[in-house]
Amino acid sequence: MKRFRPGVLPTLVVFALLPLLVWLGFWQLGRGEEKRQMLASYAERRASPPVAVDLLPGVADPAYRHVQLRGTFDAEHTVLLDNSTRDGKAGVELIQPFHDQPSGLWLMVNRGWLPWPDRRLPAQFDTPAQRYILDAWVYVAPGATFQLHPDARSERWPKLITALDPAAVWSELHRDGYAHELRLEAGPVAYRTDWPVVAMGPEKHVGYAVQWFAMATALFGLYLYLGFNQTATARHKKNKETPHGDHHESSQHV
Known part of the structure; x- marks a missing residue:
């Protein structure tokens, strides 16, 4: 042996x-x-009835909650989220303050991705002036919230940032706003909204x-x-x- x-x-x-x-x-x-549980929660909450905007700040776990907004965009204080690509093309995510008129609450609304191939020229987008009724959902960033890029502290708008901290934006604008980003559903004022729920599937x-x-x-x-x-x-x-x-x-x- x-x-x-x-x-x-x-x-x-x-x-x-x-x-x-x-x-x-x-x-x-x-x-x-x-990831499986996250995707199941995402699908369940997106299909559920929308949460009233005035109740949103009191929701303990707001991730993926469906929200219906009624109000107008603030075109003067646009934020461009950098380092975002689609199909191998460079671009940014367009994020703008939105004033929900029934509740009076300010929210940072991500209108989606748009291409920005030539950084020597301003990013091309438009901001509707009229009042809109919009469907959106709450995005809660994983882990600790990043601070604004130092260059975003300048007086010039739109601001180009690498990560969004809504609280920092509201502090700079001296407004009482919601602490999380909201992402638009596909619609007339949205750009490309095919955000992945998870970066890597189960x-x-x-x-x-x-x-x-x-x-x-x-x-x-x-x-x-x-x-x-x-x-x-x-x-x-x-x-x-x-x-x-x-x-x-x-x-x-x-």
């Missing part, structure tokens, strides 16, 4: 890497389940988990193979190094 002698160094490597690979696999499975996380588990299995299989194979190789080498004359002399002596 073969003995298992993998050696100290391979054992240390496997004991260090194997738990990490297994943990990464289960972590990816957990992330995939989080199926990709499952695929990555399978890769991590496959690497763990391969590592453990290689560890077993080397452990048994090195023992057999060492025994074979020892037999080859043993002089034949020693066996002959021993038999003659007996």
Whole structure:
């Protein structure tokens, strides 16, 4: 029966890497389940009746809540969210203050993505002056809220930023506004509104988990193979190094 002698160094490597690979696999499975729950919540809340705007600040978990707005845009204080691409083309997301007249609340409304191929020229967009009834949903940024880019603190509008913090905008404008961004549904005043709910779907996380588990299995299989194979190789080498004359002399002596 073969003995298992993998050696100290391979054992240390496997004991260090194997738990990490297994943990990464289960972590990816957990992330995939989080994304599934997020997508289910998104679909459920988007299909639910709209939340009244005046009640919105008191909602504990407003993410993806459907809201119907009635009011006008503020064309003087436009924000352009940079580092946004669609189909490989550079552009920005157009975000403008919106005054909801029934509630009196100010909201930062994202009207969607628009192309901006030549940064030497101003971004081309228009702002409707009339009163509109709009369907939107609440977007809650994951993790900590970023601050405005330092250049956005200038007096010039529109402001080009890399991440939106509505509270910073309201503070600069001296207005009492809602703390989260609202994203428009497709409509007459919206630009391109095909925002991904999640950057990576659940199926990709499952695929990555399978890769991590496959690497763990391969590592453990290689560890077993080397452990048994090195023992057999060492025994074979020892037999080859043993002089034949020693066996002959021993038999003659007996």
